[in-house]
Amino acid sequence: MMAAKALPGGRAASAPLLGHDIEPTIFEMSVAGRAAYQLRTTGVAATPLNELVPSTHLNPDVVPLAEVSERDLVAHFTRLSHRQFSVDLGAYPLGSCTMKYNPKFCDAVAADPGLNSVHPGAPAELTQGWLDLLVTLEETLCVITGMSAATLQPSAGAAGELTGLLLMRAFHTANGDPRRRVLIPDSAHGTNPASVTLGGYEVTTISSNDRGLVDLDALKAALGPDVAGIMLTNPNTVGLFEEEITEIATAVHDVGGLLYYDGANLNAILGVVRPGDMGFDIVHMNLHKTFATPHGGGGPGAGPVAVSSRLAEFLPGPKATRLADGTFDWTTPARSIGRVHGWHGNAMVLARALAYIDVHGGDGLTRVAQHAVLNANWLRKRLSATLPAAYDRTCMHECVLTAAPLKAKYGVRGLDVAKALLEEGFHSPTVYFPLIVDEALMFEPTETESLQTLESLAEAIERIERRAASDPESLHRAPQTTPVSRVDEARAARHLVATEDAAQR
Numbered sequence: 001m002m003a004a005k006a007l008p009g010g011r012a013a014s015a016p017l018l019g020h021d022i023e024p025t026i027f028e029m030s031v032a033g034r035a036a037y038q039l040r041t042t043g044v045a046a047t048p049l050n051e052l053v054p055s056t057h058l059n060p061d062v063v064p065l066a067e068v069s070e071r072d073l074v075a076h077f078t079r080l081s082h083r084q085f086s087v088d089l090g091a092y093p094l095g096s097c098t099m100k101y102n103p104k105f106c107d108a109v110a111a112d113p114g115l116n117s118v119h120p121g122a123p124a125e126l127t128q129g130w131l132d133l134l135v136t137l138e139e140t141l142c143v144i145t146g147m148s149a150a151t152l153q154p155s156a157g158a159a160g161e162l163t164g165l166l167l168m169r170a171f172h173t174a175n176g177d178p179r180r181r182v183l184i185p186d187s188a189h190g191t192n193p194a195s196v197t198l199g200g201y202e203v204t205t206i207s208s209n210d211r212g213l214v215d216l217d218a219l220k221a222a223l224g225p226d227v228a229g230i231m232l233t234n235p236n237t238v239g240l241f242e243e244e245i246t247e248i249a250t251a252v253h254d255v256g257g258l259l260y261y262d263g264a265n266l267n268a269i270l271g272v273v274r275p276g277d278m279g280f281d282i283v284h285m286n287l288h289k290t291f292a293t294p295h296g297g298g299g300p301g302a303g304p305v306a307v308s309s310r311l312a313e314f315l316p317g318p319k320a321t322r323l324a325d326g327t328f329d330w331t332t333p334a335r336s337i338g339r340v341h342g343w344h345g346n347a348m349v350l351a352r353a354l355a356y357i358d359v360h361g362g363d364g365l366t367r368v369a370q371h372a373v374l375n376a377n378w379l380r381k382r383l384s385a386t387l388p389a390a391y392d393r394t395c396m397h398e399c400v401l402t403a404a405p406l407k408a409k410y411g412v413r414g415l416d417v418a419k420a421l422l423e424e425g426f427h428s429p430t431v432y433f434p435l436i437v438d439e440a441l442m443f444e445p446t447e448t449e450s451l452q453t454l455e456s457l458a459e460a461i462e463r464i465e466r467r468a469a470s471d472p473e474s475l476h477r478a479p480q481t482t483p484v485s486r487v488d489e490a491r492a493a494r495h496l497v498a499t500e501d502a503a504q505r
């Protein structure tokens with residue numbers, strides 16, 4: 001037997017691994033000379049590598065890859081996958097993040113070799129099908145949002161936000177004054193102020209009123225000729241529809257500002273109301289939330305940005321374009337801000353999104369929004385005695401509840417409830433966001449959860465409440481039955497150890 005390497009906890013690499021609490025890294029499992037598979041020798045001499053690839057392109061160093069058998073390799077990643085909670089495993093009501101189940105049909109489309117074996121640098125005459133797909137997606141997104149033109153380049157929501165702010169700046173600069181400030185409500189997602197700063201603007205925060213909406217008077221008081229625009233999510237991050245959006249749009253436009261729509265919550269209004277009709281000038285969409293492709297976990301995303309006609313000439317390029325003769329080519333808008341992606345965007349996320357839109361059709365997309373809103377309101381009502389809503393009104397696709405009563409009665413916090421839900425087989429909701437709600441727990445069930453699943457989730461929360469009354473201490477230690485128990489999240493963020501030996505520190 002090969003010499004075994006010591007693993008964390010003093011185990012040997014050759015020890016059976018199932019059931020151990022710490023999974024070694026693939027490098028810790030490595031044994032010199034072991035290989036995933038070996039081909040039978042045919043007697044035909046192999047061509048030396050430097051005859052196939054010019055030596056200037058060959059790496060002279062040996063790349064230190066893990067040497068493991070195929071069995072160990074597959075088992076390692078299978079074990080790791082069993083330690084995850086995923087959208088394929090159960091309800092993932094992580095508010096604002098829209099972790100909905102993604103139809104496998106969309107993956108099948110993206111796996112088509114006709115799509116995924118094409119190099120992004122291939123000339124337009126050889127990739128007419130791909131260009132057609134991109135143009136059709138752009139046109140479809142414009143219909144859905146009520147805008148005129150779009151870019152598919154941004155890789156995620158935050159990248160879309162930055163693109164939108166660069167478009168805002170380009171527009172104002174072209175009009176002779178880039179302006180100085182961008183307004184953001186105090187309930188906004190953290191990426192909004194970060195994007196404003198990266199876009200070279202100053203943030204002015206607008207307070208929310210006691211109904212969880214933008215305070216119109218505070219907004220009007222903050223407006224002036226130096227305001228480049230406002231960034232809004234509608235429904236906002238409290239899950240509520242900004243009812244005074246028309247008044248907000250008029251007030252901002254009256255000072256020459258632009259309205260930016262953070263489309264992270266677009267899944268709530270699909271086919272019901274359009275940002276363009278509300279008065280927005282720039283819209284980003286999180287395709288990875290609204291139209292298939294799981295969000296989070298480091299997977300690729302897509303944050304296309306759609307604009308009204310007066311901003312179209314500034315869009316990033318090159319972009320796929322339908323020519324007068326019905327063929328397609330790459331063109332760059334007249335006053336483009338340039339590229340915001342190395343190629344044309346995260347192509348497979350774009351392909352999945354078009355597949356999702358196509359398979360649902362207009363009526364299907366409307367039902368997605370209606371069911372998402374119905375599910376969130378059902379849960380809000382069902383839980384009202386345990387976790388009351390922060391704002392007790394009809395919500396949109398997500399509901400912000402508060403654990404403040406549990407804290408007052410039992411000393412049990414929102415974080416404890418969220419962690420205990422993991423023991424119950426549900427992913428936690430978003431906690432402590434938005435910042436304006438005390439002990440916030442933000443649930444977004446999405447349209448994909450059934451009534452039975454929602455009822456089970458509600459029963460799990462009621463069990464946690466009973467536990468809070470009888471044994472609050474145990475909730476401070478939850479979860480205990482998961483592969484990883486309660487972690488010190490502040491320490492993890494402040495002392496990041498992003499190396500393979502992190503488990504030993």
Ligand SMILES: Cc1ncc(COP(=O)(O)O)c(C=O)c1O
Pocket residue numbers: 096097156157158159189191192233237262264265286301303
């Ligand atoms: C309201 C809101 N805006 C922006 C973003 C940023 O999107 P992304 O994570 O794709 O960068 C999110 C992400 O959850 C969000 O919820």
